[in-house]
Amino acid sequence: MKYTKIPNTDLEVSSIALGTWAMGNDFWGTVDDNESIRAIEASIDSGVNFIDTAPAYGAGHAETVVAKAIEGKRDKVIVATKAGVIRTETEYLRDLSPKNIKKDIEESLKRLKTDCIDLYYIHWPDVNTPLEESINALLKHKQQGKFRYLAVSNFSIELIEQAQQMTDIVCLQPNYSMLNRKIENDIMPFCEKKLMGIISYGTLAGGLLTGKFRELPKFEKGDNRGRFYDYYREDIWSSIQGLLSLLDGIAEKHSSTVAQIAIAWTIQQKGVTSVLVGAKNEKQAIANAGAANVLLSTDDCLAIYAYLKNHLQEVIY
Numbered sequence: 597m598k599y600t601k602i603p604n605t606d607l608e609v610s611s612i613a614l615g616t617w618a619m620g621n622d623f624w625g626t627v628d629d630n631e632s633i634r635a636i637e638a639s640i641d642s643g644v645n646f647i648d649t650a651p652a653y654g655a656g657h658a659e660t661v662v663a664k665a666i667e668g669k670r671d672k673v674i675v676a677t678k679a680g681v682i683r684t685e686t687e688y689l690r691d692l693s694p695k696n697i698k699k700d701i702e703e704s705l706k707r708l709k710t711d712c713i714d715l716y717y718i719h720w721p722d723v724n725t726p727l728e729e730s731i732n733a734l735l736k737h738k739q740q741g742k743f744r745y746l747a748v749s750n751f752s753i754e755l756i757e758q759a760q761q762m763t764d765i766v767c768l769q770p771n772y773s774m775l776n777r778k779i780e781n782d783i784m785p786f787c788e789k790k791l792m793g794i795i796s797y798g799t800l801a802g803g804l805l806t807g808k809f810r811e812l813p814k815f816e817k818g819d820n821r822g823r824f825y826d827y828y829r830e831d832i833w834s835s836i837q838g839l840l841s842l843l844d845g846i847a848e849k850h851s852s853t854v855a856q857i858a859i860a861w862t863i864q865q866k867g868v869t870s871v872l873v874g875a876k877n878e879k880q881a882i883a884n885a886g887a888a889n890v891l892l893s894t895d896d897c898l899a900i901y902a903y904l905k906n907h908l909q910e911v912i913y
């Protein structure tokens with residue numbers, strides 16, 4: 597495993613971070629808590645020291661599971677969680693009002709059984725609350741020692757700049773993978789210029805870039821990943837299968853798996869500090885952490901780039 601400092605912090609994070617959305621046991625089908633705990637433990641044993649969660653993941657359930665798994669090893673992990681998305685029975689509601697931020701942070705601290713969160717994100721922008729009000733509220737909690745560093749997720753350059761006029765924003769968490777390269781033209785160079793880290797999510801496009809779906813899957817009831825990751829559709833399916841065939845060949849050459857190639861590719865992109873990968877069990881967690889040992893050659897990267905450009909250009913940009 598490799599470790600990199602998030603610029604302007606003392607957080608030295610593993611290049612592979614563990615995502616816990618599915619561990620909320622909500623939105624991704626049924627996920628067993630004990631399997632989730634073993635996945636977290638296996639990730640830590642494999643060198644992952646960076647865990648990403650949010651109150652929105654199972655309305656706090658993922659944070660509770662994380663706390664159980666890291667009990668007694670809090671000092672070994674960098675815990676990131678988020679503010680501003682409320683999970684109701686049916687939807688995700690954005691709320692960055694000072695009142696909801698206070699509720700989010702106090703409940704996260706309790707569920708995570710910690711005094712201080714290492715990295716605290718604004719989860720999504722909220723058009724109903726002026727950003728200034730939200731940042732002022734967050735800074736009050738920071739001064740009280742409830743979190744160490746502030747970050748944002750799913751923000752545009754304009755919004756990041758607005759936030760940066762008030763305080764340091766140490767990193768951005770955007771959607772970024774082989775199938776979503778929208779940030780490359782503007783956001784990535786912007787973050788580089790501003791010395792901000794990039795902690796990308798969606799690395800496996802919800803499992804698609806593991807190569808395990810060779811036919812359009814019918815997900816079980818309660819597994820809604822196709823609503824978030826919009827790749828599970830007829831019109832682009834054959835192009836995605838072509839990409840997976842290419843990745844099969846590259847994986848064979850590296851004695852690795854398609855998932856490891858997708859993870860390694862993302863880590864190798866300039867400006868990426870750490871890549872989030874979700875796992876539902878120990879086996880997935882160990883395999884994903886193993887991607888840290890895969891180094892793609894320039895030829896591998898050029899072949900992937902050429903395929904994406906020729907067959908998936910409209911999807912990825």
Ligand SMILES: NC(=O)c1ccc[n+]([C@@H]2O[C@H](COP(=O)([O-])OP(=O)(O)OC[C@H]3O[C@@H](n4cnc5c(N)ncnc54)[C@H](OP(=O)(O)O)[C@@H]3O)[C@@H](O)[C@H]2O)c1
Nearest residue numbers: 615616617618749797798799800801802803872873874880
């Ligand atoms: N800030 C945001 O708005 C935002 C949005 C999305 C995600 N995130 C964060 O990023 C994390 C990662 O993204 P994600 O969880 O959405 O998706 P992802 O990492 O693209 O996909 C994770 C899913 O792929 C499957 N998988 C993982 N490893 C595998 C392996 N080795 N072999 C086979 N299947 C494997 C698992 O589901 P199955 O086994 O069921 O296929 C797993 O739940 C999240 O957990 C969350 O922490 C943040």
